[in-house]
Amino acid sequence: MNGNGISRPAVVVIGASRGIGKAIAEVAAREGATVVLVARSPEALAAAAADLGNTARSVFTLALDLMAEGAARRLEAFLSENDLVCDVLVNSAGYGLRGGAAVMPLDEQLGIVDLNIRALTELTLRFLPGMVARGRGGVINLGSVASFTPGPFMALYYASKGFVRSFSEALHEEVHRTGVTVTCVAPGPVSTEFLERSGANRAALFKVLPKLDSEYVAECAWRGFKKRRRLVIPGLSSKLAIALTALVPSAVLLPLIARLQRRSKDPCPCGSGKAYIACCAVRRRSAQ
Numbered sequence: 001m002n003g004n005g006i007s008r009p010a011v012v013v014i015g016a017s018r019g020i021g022k023a024i025a026e027v028a029a030r031e032g033a034t035v036v037l038v039a040r041s042p043e044a045l046a047a048a049a050a051d052l053g054n055t056a057r058s059v060f061t062l063a064l065d066l067m068a069e070g071a072a073r074r075l076e077a078f079l080s081e082n083d084l085v086c087d088v089l090v091n092s093a094g095y096g097l098r099g100g101a102a103v104m105p106l107d108e109q110l111g112i113v114d115l116n117i118r119a120l121t122e123l124t125l126r127f128l129p130g131m132v133a134r135g136r137g138g139v140i141n142l143g144s145v146a147s148f149t150p151g152p153f154m155a156l157y158y159a160s161k162g163f164v165r166s167f168s169e170a171l172h173e174e175v176h177r178t179g180v181t182v183t184c185v186a187p188g189p190v191s192t193e194f195l196e197r198s199g200a201n202r203a204a205l206f207k208v209l210p211k212l213d214s215e216y217v218a219e220c221a222w223r224g225f226k227k228r229r230r231l232v233i234p235g236l237s238s239k240l241a242i243a244l245t246a247l248v249p250s251a252v253l254l255p256l257i258a259r260l261q262r263r264s265k266d267p268c269p270c271g272s273g274k275a276y277i278a279c280c281a282v283r284r285r286s287a288q
C-alpha cells in the first residue's frame, strides 16, 4: 500500500513476453500505466521489460506458467506483495495446434483447454469482483476470427476461441453498467510466433490470408477497450473473414476450411500412420 493505504492500479498482461500481449503492454505503458508482465520465460520477460524502458511508470515481471496448479493464486499474491491491484487484466497467453484431432497428442490438445479456456476463465473470475467493487477497469480477452466458425484441422483452437468470445461478450453485458468493461478482441492472422508454433503458417488458409501487425492489433484492442466496446475486430480483412463465415452455409464452409487447413503430407486422420495423400485421399478419389 502507498502512504494513503491505497494499492496502485496495474495493467496485468498475461502472455506479455512477445506478440500481441507485449504490444498491448507497450500501448498501456505509453499511457503511463503501471504494468505487470506475465509469461513463462524469465529471459523473454526481462527483454520485454527492457523494451518498455522508461515509458511505463513502473514495470513488474512475473515468470509464471498459467497451466500450473495454483498459478492464478500466485499472481494474486504477487500483486498484493507489491501493493498492486489488477485494474485491467489482459488475457493474451494462448496457443493452437494445426492437424487432425484424432492423431495429434492428447496432452498437447488438452493444454489448449487448460490455457485458452481454464486459465483465462479463472483469472477473469478472480479479478472481476474487485473491479466491480471499485467500479472501474476491466478485462481484455484475446479471441480470434476463429471464434466465429468451427475449424476442422484446428478444431480445439477454434472451439477454445468460440468459448472466449461467448464468455467475454456475456460478461460485458453483465458488468458494463457497473463501470467495468469486458472486451473480446477478434483478429485474423497476426505476424507473431503463434503462426509458426501452431503450424498454422504451413496451411494454405494462412498463406492466403493477409497478416496484421501485432502493434496495430494492440492499438485497436486498447482503443476499443477504452471506448468500452464489447467486441473489437481489428482490420478490414478480419471483418471480411467474419462476414464470409456468416454468409456461407456450414455444409460449404467447413469442408472448405478443412481443405485449406489440412496438408496432404499430414498424417491421415484415420490413424493408419500413412500420409493423408497416400491413404484416405486415394480412397475418396477412387470412390468418386
Ligand SMILES: NC(=O)c1ccc[n+]([C@@H]2O[C@H](COP(=O)([O-])OP(=O)(O)OC[C@H]3O[C@@H](n4cnc5c(N)ncnc54)[C@H](OP(=O)(O)O)[C@@H]3O)[C@@H](O)[C@H]2O)c1
Binding pocket: 014, 015, 016, 017, 018, 019, 020, 021, 038, 039, 040, 041, 044, 064, 065, 066, 067, 091, 092, 093, 094, 095, 096, 115, 142, 143, 144, 145, 186, 187, 188, 189, 190, 191, 192, 193, 194, 195, 197
Ligand atoms: N497470432 C495470430 O495469428 C493470432 C490471431 C488471432 C488470435 N490470436 C490470439 O492472440 C493471443 C496472443 O497470440 P500471439 O500471436 O501474441 O502468441 P505468441 O506470440 O505465441 O505469444 C504468446 C504469449 O503467451 C505466453 N504463454 C504461452 N504459454 C503460456 C503459459 N502456459 N503461461 C504463461 N504464459 C504463456 C508466451 O510466453 P512464454 O512462452 O514465455 O510463456 C507469450 O508471451 C493468443 O490467445 C492467440 O490465440 C493470435
